[in-house]
Amino acid sequence: MDGATYGMSPSRLLLLVRDRAAVRRYSPRTTQAYVHWIVRYVRWNNLQHPATFGGVQVRDFLTYLACERNVAASTQNQALAALQFLYRDVLEQPLAALSGLVPARKPTTLPNVLSREAVQRVLACLTGTPLLMAQLLYGSGLRLQECCQLRVKDLDFDRGELRVRRGKGQRDRVTVLPGAVGEPLRAHLTRVRAIMARRAARGGGFVEVPGALDLKIPRASRHWSWCWVFPAAREYWHRESDTRRTHHIHPTVAQRAVAAAGITSGVAQRVGCHTFRHSFATHLLESGSDIRTVQELLGHKDVKTTMLYTHVLNRGGLGVRSPLDVGC
Incomplete structure (x- = not known):
């Protein structure tokens, strides 16, 4: 992250993520998951500050998760929710390009039941x-x-x-x-x-x-x-x-x-x-x-x-x- 350019260090950004999540009464597990995906997203973009890029990189990251990492639809949707939260509620820079991203369709699966x-x-x-x-x-x-x-x-x-x-x-x-x-x-x-x-x-x-x-x-x-x-x-x-x-x-x-x-x-x-x-x-x-x-x-x-x-x-x-x- 280029924290010096934007006056926000990596630790400060993650602290702000946790604070904004706490204000919105997110559960600790949701907050932990959002922090995890934000860190992975920034690392995937070569440790650049997320304010320097936006919708295109988000789309590319989700494509990488789906095509190269072969993650489940629910995992992809969780990553999308985390990045939407980052730009909308933490950086206060909602991206118009994000509106074109739709959640991945989850397959209909039957629950595993024992006799x-x-x-x-x-x-x-x-x-x-x-x-x-x-x-x-x-x-x-x-x-x-x-x-x-x-x-x-x-x-x-x-x-x-x-x-x-x-x-x-x-x-x-x-x-x-x-x-x-x-x-x-x-x-x-x-x-x-x-x-x-x-x-x-x-x-x-x-x-x-x-x-x-x-x-x-x-x-x-x-x-x-x-x-x-x-x-x-x-x-x-x-x-x-x-x-x-x-x-x-x-x-x-x-x-x-x-x-x-x-x-x-x-x-x-x-x-x-x-x-x-x-x-x-x-x-x-x-x-x-x-x-x-x-x-x-x-x-x-x-x-x-x-x-x-x-x-x-x-x-x-x-x-x-x-x-x-x-x-x-």
Whole structure:
């Protein structure tokens, strides 16, 4: 980047990107993705300042991603969104040429769904915390990040409910808390509470709380209700607050365990954490649950997204049977 020419160093530009994203209430993961694509875009243009070029280079970069890097349509669209944000909201130089760029068309793909028996075979190959997380992914229809970010106060054992806070699209929702995980989850929380108590005794035991809640309620970051259901094994030093904090468990812990369990179980299909969410929705529809109810449990904004699962039922919505099976 030619920061000297434009009075903006590379670090200052990225800081400004993060600030503008924070003002617009973008999630940390979205901000991280935008920073990643902006850095790749500038490096691809030989470290020149992005204000020195515009629409043509953006088009060439997206063409490079699609033709040479062979990225997925969703990845290409994410890169386009990041560069639109850079020029429109950070550099305040919206480019007319960008208006001619249309998002890449995503292929229509069916979700990977396991049978009920296959789900049980995979779960039987898991133990400990990954097992408990996988049971919530399947039993509550959670996304992996939502499961990792669960707090103690989000669990309502009496009502059998689980509250998802600031899910995808910054939307809260309520879903079912499986009764089958009640006792294992209570025992897990007992162990977590003992761990957090030991960390607090050593001067740590703090967790991140949303917004300025730690200013409104000074002890909120140490209150049991705000603790992570699945805390990380180690603490980290938070410079701003000068405290030792506990982050939630990293998603890769569950991802690696589930992938290994899928291989061990002998299930022919590819098994990932999101497979449990797909299976949750499909099995509910198979059992006769209303599609609107399933939509609310999954947190889909549009029922058309939920309707995708009707295509992977054992029998279609009209109960169609193959002509080969007629008379069998």
